[in-house]
Structures are given as C-alpha cells and as structure tokens.
Amino acid sequence: MSRSISAGLLGLVIVTSILIAIHAMGFQFRVSGDPQIHARFDAMPVAGAMHVIGGGLVLLIGGFQFSSRLRRRAPSLHRNLGRVYLLLVATGGIGALALAPFAGGGLVGQFGFFLLGVLWLFSGLQAYLAIRRRDIEAHRAWMLRNFSMSFGAVTLRIYLGLFAVAGVPFEDAYPVVAWLAWVPNLIAVEWFMALTGQGRKST
Numbered sequence: 001m002s003r004s005i006s007a008g009l010l011g012l013v014i015v016t017s018i019l020i021a022i023h024a025m026g027f028q029f030r031v032s033g034d035p036q037i038h039a040r041f042d043a044m045p046v047a048g049a050m051h052v053i054g055g056g057l058v059l060l061i062g063g064f065q066f067s068s069r070l071r072r073r074a075p076s077l078h079r080n081l082g083r084v085y086l087l088l089v090a091t092g093g094i095g096a097l098a099l100a101p102f103a104g105g106g107l108v109g110q111f112g113f114f115l116l117g118v119l120w121l122f123s124g125l126q127a128y129l130a131i132r133r134r135d136i137e138a139h140r141a142w143m144l145r146n147f148s149m150s151f152g153a154v155t156l157r158i159y160l161g162l163f164a165v166a167g168v169p170f171e172d173a174y175p176v177v178a179w180l181a182w183v184p185n186l187i188a189v190e191w192f193m194a195l196t197g198q199g200r201k202s203t
C-alpha cells in the first residue's frame with residue numbers, strides 16, 4: 001500500500017474515532033443517546049462510566065499510536081500513551097463484560113458484545129506481554145487486532161446508520177451489527193498483515 005494511501009486511511013480512522021469519542025462523552029453526560037440504552041446504563045452506572053469513558057479515551061488516543069512518524073519522533077510519548085491506552089482498554093473492557101449480558105439485540109447481540117469484550121481484553125494483554133518481551137512484530141500485530149476492535153465502536157454506528165437508511169428496524173439491525181461491527185475489521189487487519197508481511201512472527 002502506498003505511503004499516501006496509508007496516511008490518508010490513518011487520518012480517516014483518527015478523525016472518525018475522535019467523532020465517536022465525542023459521541024461517547026455526549027452519551028456519558030446525557031447530551032445524546034438512546035433512552036433505552038441510558039436506562040440499561042443507569043442500572044449499572046459504574047460499569048457504564050468505566051465503559052463509555054474508557055472506550056471514548058481509547059478511541060481518542062488509539063489511532064495516533066499507529067503513526068510511524070510520531071513513534072520515530074517521540075518514542076517515549078508512544079510508550080506512555082501505549083500504557084494509558086492499555087489501561088483504558090482494561091477499564092472499558094471490564095465495563096463491557098458487565099454490560100454485555102444486558103445489552104439489546106437478544107442472545108445473539110449479547111453474545112456478540114461479550115465475545116468482543118473478551119477478545120478486546122485478550123488482545124490488549126497479548127500486546128502488553130509481547131512488548132514486555134521486546135517482540136515488536138508481535139506487539140504491532142496484537143495492537144492492530146486490538147484497535148480494529150476498538151474501531152468497532154465507529155463501524156457499529158456506521159452500520160446502524162446504513163440499516164436505518166435502508167429501513168431495517170433497529171431491533172432487527174442491532175443483533176447483526178453486534179457482530180458486523182468487529183468481525184470484518186478483524187478479518188481486514190489479518191488480511192492487511194498477510195499482504196504486507198507485518199506481524200509475521202506474531203504468536
């Protein structure tokens with residue numbers, strides 16, 4: 001992939017991530033959000049806040065970590081932001097596991113969110129363990145997988161919008177989107193890594 005295409009793609013990822021991070025803050029402070037989802041979050045305010053604030057901040061910083069220019073120019077910033085990112089994934093992921101059994105979309109939706117939460121936490125832990133043993137290729141691969149799932153918060157809202165435009169009722173769209181939001185993202189990064197040879201030595 002040419003340098004300008006990948007820079008453009010990363011820019012798009014960063015901008016859309018920031019927009020959804022702003023949505024998360026709007027949801028937390030009740031400026032926006034679906035009343036039914038707010039009612040579920042009100043029943044678990046601690047898990048809800050952990051999830052929405054943790055996930056929102058993950059999106060705010062995550063994209064910048066993939067900028068090779070930033071990594072080269074400010075390696076200590078990359079390290080510190082990386083530590084914060086992984087702590088936020090842990091916070092947001094634990095919150096997500098508490099919320100998932102009560103999410104909308106019935107059993108299919110709940111299982112989709114729950115599995116996403118487990119894989120989000122697992123890939124964050126693997127990324128951390130990889131960098132502790134100085135395996136940069138494996139670290140990069142696990143971070144790509146992890147952020148592709150964080151980015152699920154963006155793709156989820158894109159798909160929900162598309163389904164709404166197509167006239168599909170929200171109750172029908174939600175269980176589908178609980179999977180569609182992240183499985184193709186994960187396949188796309190695996191495909192990208194296979195194509196570019198990145199993460200070859202990953203475990």
Ligand code: HEM
Pocket residue numbers: 020021023024027033034037040051052054055056057058059096097099100102103104105113114116117118120149150151152153
């Ligand atoms: C990647 C792992 C994630 C999992 C497993 C997950 C799971 C969930 C679950 C189960 C709900 C409740 C849905 C319901 O009650 O129907 C939810 C809602 C929400 N999540 Fe996440 N989420 C993840 C990532 C994120 C991220 C990165 C953000 C950052 C913006 C985020 C922001 C929100 C917000 C704002 C809501 C409230 C509902 C809405 O505005 O649509 N989530 N999430």
